Amino acid sequence: MTKNDFTFEGRKIAFRDGLTLAAALEDTGERRLRYTAKDGQRGIFCGMGVCQDCLVTVDGHPNQRACMIRAKAGMEVCRQTALPALETAAQPLETATPEVIRVDVAVVGGGAAGLSAAIAAREAGASVVLLDERKTTGGQYYKQTAGDIAALDTQQAEGADLVRSAAASGARILSGTEIWGAFDGPLLLAETEGSAVVVRPKALVVATGAYERPVMVPGWTLPGVMTTGAAQTLWRSYRTTPGKRVLICGSGPLNAQVAVELAKGGCEIAAILDTAPHPGQRLGEAAAMALADPKLSAKGAMLIAALRRRGIPVRHKTRLLRVDQDAERLRAVFEDARGRETAETVDAVCMNDGFQPQNEILRLLGAEMTYDTRYGHLRCTRDRAMATTVPRLFAAGDCAGLGGAPAARIEGTIAGRAAAAFSQNRQTVDATAAENLALARHRRFQDHLWRVYDPGPQDIDDIAPGTMICRCEEITLAEAEDALNAETGHLGTLKRASRIGMGRCQGRYCGPVAARLVARRTGRPIEDFSFFAPRIPIKPVAISVILAVEEVLGGDED
Amino acid sequence: MTKRHDVAIVGGGLVGLFSALYLARQGASVVVFEAGDPGAEASGANAGSLHLQIQYPEFVKFGENWARAYAPTLRFLAGSIELWKGMSDDLGEDLAVSTKGGIVVAKTDAQMRAIESKSRIEAEFGVETRVLGQSDLQRLAPYLSKKMIGGGFCADEGKADTLRATPALLNAVRTAGVDIHTHTPVKDITVESGGFHLATTNGAFRATQVVNAAGAKAAQIASMVGVSVGLEGFPLQVTVGEPCAPIIPHLIYSAAGKLTLKQAPNGGLIVGGGWAAQVREGGGLATNPVNFAANMALAAEVVPAVASARTVRSWTAWVNGTADWRPVIGEAQGVPGFYLALFPWVGFSAAPMTGRVVADLVAARDLTVPLKGISVLYD
Numbered sequence: 001m002t003k004n005d006f007t008f009e010g011r012k013i014a015f016r017d018g019l020t021l022a023a024a025l026e027d028t029g030e031r032r033l034r035y036t037a038k039d040g041q042r043g044i045f046c047g048m049g050v051c052q053d054c055l056v057t058v059d060g061h062p063n064q065r066a067c068m069i070r071a072k073a074g075m076e077v078c079r080q081t082a083l084p085a086l087e088t089a090a091q092p093l094e095t096a097t098p099e100v101i102r103v104d105v106a107v108v109g110g111g112a113a114g115l116s117a118a119i120a121a122r123e124a125g126a127s128v129v130l131l132d133e134r135k136t137t138g139g140q141y142y143k144q145t146a147g148d149i150a151a152l153d154t155q156q157a158e159g160a161d162l163v164r165s166a167a168a169s170g171a172r173i174l175s176g177t178e179i180w181g182a183f184d185g186p187l188l189l190a191e192t193e194g195s196a197v198v199v200r201p202k203a204l205v206v207a208t209g210a211y212e213r214p215v216m217v218p219g220w221t222l223p224g225v226m227t228t229g230a231a232q233t234l235w236r237s238y239r240t241t242p243g244k245r246v247l248i249c250g251s252g253p254l255n256a257q258v259a260v261e262l263a264k265g266g267c268e269i270a271a272i273l274d275t276a277p278h279p280g281q282r283l284g285e286a287a288a289m290a291l292a293d294p295k296l297s298a299k300g301a302m303l304i305a306a307l308r309r310r311g312i313p314v315r316h317k318t319r320l321l322r323v324d325q326d327a328e329r330l331r332a333v334f335e336d337a338r339g340r341e342t343a344e345t346v347d348a349v350c351m352n353d354g355f356q357p358q359n360e361i362l363r364l365l366g367a368e369m370t371y372d373t374r375y376g377h378l379r380c381t382r383d384r385a386m387a388t389t390v391p392r393l394f395a396a397g398d399c400a401g402l403g404g405a406p407a408a409r410i411e412g413t414i415a416g417r418a419a420a421a422f423s424q425n426r427q428t429v430d431a432t433a434a435e436n437l438a439l440a441r442h443r444r445f446q447d448h449l450w451r452v453y454d455p456g457p458q459d460i461d462d463i464a465p466g467t468m469i470c471r472c473e474e475i476t477l478a479e480a481e482d483a484l485n486a487e488t489g490h491l492g493t494l495k496r497a498s499r500i501g502m503g504r505c506q507g508r509y510c511g512p513v514a515a516r517l518v519a520r521r522t523g524r525p526i527e528d529f530s531f532f533a534p535r536i537p538i539k540p541v542a543i544s545v546i547l548a549v550e551e552v553l554g555g556d557e558d
Numbered sequence: 559m560t561k562r563h564d565v566a567i568v569g570g571g572l573v574g575l576f577s578a579l580y581l582a583r584q585g586a587s588v589v590v591f592e593a594g595d596p597g598a599e600a601s602g603a604n605a606g607s608l609h610l611q612i613q614y615p616e617f618v619k620f621g622e623n624w625a626r627a628y629a630p631t632l633r634f635l636a637g638s639i640e641l642w643k644g645m646s647d648d649l650g651e652d653l654a655v656s657t658k659g660g661i662v663v664a665k666t667d668a669q670m671r672a673i674e675s676k677s678r679i680e681a682e683f684g685v686e687t688r689v690l691g692q693s694d695l696q697r698l699a700p701y702l703s704k705k706m707i708g709g710g711f712c713a714d715e716g717k718a719d720t721l722r723a724t725p726a727l728l729n730a731v732r733t734a735g736v737d738i739h740t741h742t743p744v745k746d747i748t749v750e751s752g753g754f755h756l757a758t759t760n761g762a763f764r765a766t767q768v769v770n771a772a773g774a775k776a777a778q779i780a781s782m783v784g785v786s787v788g789l790e791g792f793p794l795q796v797t798v799g800e801p802c803a804p805i806i807p808h809l810i811y812s813a814a815g816k817l818t819l820k821q822a823p824n825g826g827l828i829v830g831g832g833w834a835a836q837v838r839e840g841g842g843l844a845t846n847p848v849n850f851a852a853n854m855a856l857a858a859e860v861v862p863a864v865a866s867a868r869t870v871r872s873w874t875a876w877v878n879g880t881a882d883w884r885p886v887i888g889e890a891q892g893v894p895g896f897y898l899a900l901f902p903w904v905g906f907s908a909a910p911m912t913g914r915v916v917a918d919l920v921a922a923r924d925l926t927v928p929l930k931g932i933s934v935l936y937d
Contacts, residue, residue: 061866062866063868082801083802083804083825085803085805086864086866086867087701089863090866091866092865092866181845181847181850183836183845184836184844187847364844366838366840486725486728486729487595487596487728487740489594489595489596489740489741490594490595490598492598492602493596493598493602496597496598496721496724496725499824504800506871535872535873536844536845536847536850536872537869537872540869541868541869542865542866542867543857543858543864543867543868543869544866546850546854547855549847550852553851
C-alpha cells in the first residue's frame with residue numbers, strides 16, 4: 001500500500017503511482033462518475049478518451065476525463081453534474097505561449113503504426129515529432145504498463161521494445177498531447193496539460209488507430225458496462241479489474257484474449273457471448289487462417305485452449321438483449337440462436353463488436369474514403385506508399401481501415417519512410433517487395449480471421465427501439481426514427497432535428513448507426529452519407545487553450 | 559398535363575417556409591422547391607440570435623448616413639421579433655424563444671461614444687437602446703468582465719432555438735397543405751401567359767406567381783427570368799460549447815469586434831458573430847482556425863468565465879448578404895408575379911415577417927409593414 005491518496009466526493013482513495021483516476025476509482029469500486037442531463041449515471045466506458053463519458057470535476061475544473069488523467073496525491077475529485085457553474089469553476093491554468101513546432105514529419109498516434117512511422121522517418125533522415133494523446137505511448141494493442149509494473153507477456157514486451165526504439169530514434173515524442181484541430185497546410189493544433197501546441201509539418205502521418213464498436217442494448221450506458229478494451233486497459237496497464245464477475249459480449253478475437261487475461265487477474269468470466277457461429281462450423285476459414293499466419297493462428301489456438309482449461313463458456317450465435325441494474329450489480333440478459341433467454345448477474349459487462357477507425361483527422365483534411373460493407377466502416381484510399389488523396393497526408397494502421405497491429409507496423413514503416421522522402425523533396429519510396437509480401441500475408445490472415453468472427457455492426461432491426469443510440473445527447477433509436485419520419489433527408493437534417501451526434505464525443509458511436517438508419521430509409525447507398533462530417537474541435541478543447549493559440553495564429557482573416 | 563399552383567416558392571429555408579405557411583393559411587395552393595434538405599443552410603446553421611439594434615461593427619464601418627438609410631429596417635425586425643414571440647404557440651412546439659435583451663459591450667470611451675450615437679439614431683426610428691454606464695451594466699449582467707466600461711442595451715432582442723425552428727415550421731406547413739418537394743433543384747423558370755413554367759429535377763410545374771426565397775442562391779434563380787440581384791453567399795462559422803449552468807440570459811455583442819454570445823436551451827454557449835469559414839478546393843466549407851480562435855478570444859474577453867468551458871463543435875454554412883445590409887423584398891421590376899424574398903445577414907430574425915409580407919404582396923393587400931425605405935425595391 002502506498003501513501004498516496006486523493007479524495008473522491010470527500011472520501012479518501014489510496015492509489016498506486018501511474019494509475020489514471022478512472023483506474024484508481026475502479027480499483028476501489030467507485031464506478032458512478034457522473035450524472036447526465038436526463039438523470040442517468042455514467043462511468044468508464046471506452047477507457048481511451050473517446051466516449052467522453054467518465055467525466056469528473058478535478059480540483060474545481062469540471063468535465064475532466066477520468067480515463068485520461070493520472071491520479072495525483074491531494075487531488076479533490078467530485079462526481080460531475082450535468083450543468084457545472086462556470087462562475088464557480090476553477091480558473092483555467094495559466095497557458096504559456098504555445099510552442100510552434102516546424103518539422104519534416106509529424107506523426108499522430110503512438111501505437112504500432114505511429115511508433116513505426118516515427119522510427120522509419122528518422123531513419124530516412126527526417127526530423128520527426130510524434131503526438132500521442134495517451135500519457136504512456138504504445139497504443140491500444142501494445143497497452144504499456146503504468147508506473148513500475150512489469151511487462152505481462154510478449155505482446156507488452158514487444159510494445160516496450162518498439163517504444164524504446166522510437167525514443168532512441170531521435171524522434172521527439174509528445175505524450176499526453178491531444179489534437180483538437182487539423183487544417184489544410186497541414187496545420188495541427190493540440191493541447192498538452194492545458195497548454196497549446198501548434199505543429200506545422202512538411203508531411204503528416206496519421207496513425208490514430210481504432211476504437212471499439214459497442215453492442216447497443218438497453219442499459220449499455222450503465223456504469224459497469226464498458227468496452228472490452230477498457231477492461232483490458234484496467235488490467236494490462238493498471239493491474240486492476242472491473243469487478244469480480246464479468247460477462248463479455250460482441251464478436252472478435254479481443255473478447256477471448258481479454259477473458260483469459262481477466263481470468264488470470266482473478267475475475268470469474270460468466271461467459272463470452274459471440275454473435276458468430278462456432279468456428280467448428282467454419283473449419284475452412286480456420287484452416288486458411290492457419291496457412292496465412294501459422295504463428296498468430298497458433299496464438300489463437302492457445303487462447304481457445306486456455307478458455308477451455310479455465311472453463312470459460314463461449315456461447316456462439318448468442319447476443320446480449322439488455323442490461324438491468326440489480327442493486328449494486330448488473331443483470332445481463334441474452335438470447336441464443338434458438339431464441340432462449342438466459343440471464344447472468346455480474347459486476348461488469350464488457351463489449352466489443354468489432355472496431356471503428358479513428359479517421360477524424362483524415363476526413364477533416366479531405367482524404368477520400370470508401371465504405372467497407374463487410375466491416376461496416378470507412379476505409380481511406382491510399383497508394384502503395386500509404387499516401388492518401390490529399391497531398392502531404394499519409395495514413396497508416398487501423399485508422400485507414402481495420403488491418404490489425406502486425407500490418408499497422410509495416411504500414412507505419414512504409415508511411416514514415418515515404419513521408420520523410422516527401423518532406424525532403426526526394427522521390428517517394430514505395431514499399432519493398434518483402435514489406436508487400438508481409439502486408440499481403442497479414443491482410444490475408446485478417447480476412448480469414450474475420451470470417452471466423454462477425455466483423456459487421458449490429459443489424460438495426462436487432463436494436464430495441466428504446467435503446468439509447470447517442471450516449472451524449474441521450475437519444476433513443478425510437479427518437480431518431482421519429483425525427484426521420486418527420487423529415488427524411490441527409491444525415492445532417494437528422495442530426496439537427498434530433499440532436500443525435502451533437503454531444504461531446506461528436507457522434508463517434510451513434511454516427512455509424514445514424515448513417516445506416518438514413519441509408520436504409522432513403523434507399524441510398526451508405527457511402528453517400530459518410531457518417532457525420534467531422535467538426536472542429538476533434539475533441540472538446542478548453543477555450544483557454546484556443547486563446548493561447550490565437551497569439552501565434554495571427555490576425556483577422558475576414 | 560403539368561400541375562398548376564397559385565404560388566411556387568423557390569427555397570425551403572425559413573423565409574420560403576414562412577411564406578408558404580402564411581400563403582397557404584390564406585387559401586393559396588402553394589408548392590415549395592428545395593434543392594437539398596429544408597432549412598439545411600443558413601436557416602439551420604445560424605446562431606439563433608434575434609437581432610434588432612443596428613449592428614455595431616457595421617455602424618462603425620459604414621457611418622451614420624448608412625445607419626439612417628438602414629434604420630427603417632428596424633421597424634421590420636421589431637415586427638418580426640413580435641411574430642417570433644408568438645411562434646411557439648402558433649406552431650405548437652417550444653422554440654425556446656426568449657427576449658431578455660441584447661447588450662453591446664464596450665471597453666473604451668470611443669466605443670461608448672459610438673454606442674451613444676447609434677442609440678440616438680435607433681431612437682429616431684422607434685427602437686430604444688439604453689446606454690449603460692459600468693455600474694448599470696454590472697447590475698444587469700454581472701457575468702460580464704469588469705474591464706467593460708459600459709454598453710448599449712436593447713431590451714427587445716433575444717434568441718430562439720435554430721434547431722427546432724425548421725422542423726416545427728415544416729410540420730405546420732405540411733399540415734397547412736403545402737406541397738413540398740425536397741431535393742428538387744429548379745433548373746429553369748420561364749414566363750408564360752398567366753404565370754410561370756418551372757422546370758425541376760422532379761418534373762415541370764406551373765404557377766401563377768413565383769417567390770424567390772433561395773437565400774445564397776437567389777441571384778442564380780432570379781437570373782432565370784432576367785432579373786439581377788445584388789446578393790451574394792458568404793461562408794460563415796459558428797461554435798458551441800459544452801452545456802453549463804445558466805449564466806448568460808442575454809444576447810451579448812462586443813464593440814471590440816464581431817461577436818454574438820448566448821446560451822442555448824441545453825446550456826451550451828453559442829459563439830458566433832459573422833466570422834468567415836474557409837472555402838476549400840471543390841467548394842466545401844471548413845472551420846477557419848484563425849477566425850475560430852479570434853471569435854473565442856472576443857467571447858472570453860467579454861465573459862471571462864467562458865474560458866473555463868470547452869467548445870464541443872463548430873459548424874459552417876453559406877449565408878447570404880448584401881453590401882448595404884438592406885433587404886430585397888417585393889415584386890421584381892419588369893417581371894410581374896415574380897417576387898423576391900431576401901433578407902440579408904439577419905434572415906433568421908426577419909424570417910417570419912418576411913413570410914408575412916410576401917403573403918401580403920401576393921394577395922395584393924396592404925402590407926403588414928410597408929416596405930418603403932426598407933426594401934431596396936421600393937426606393
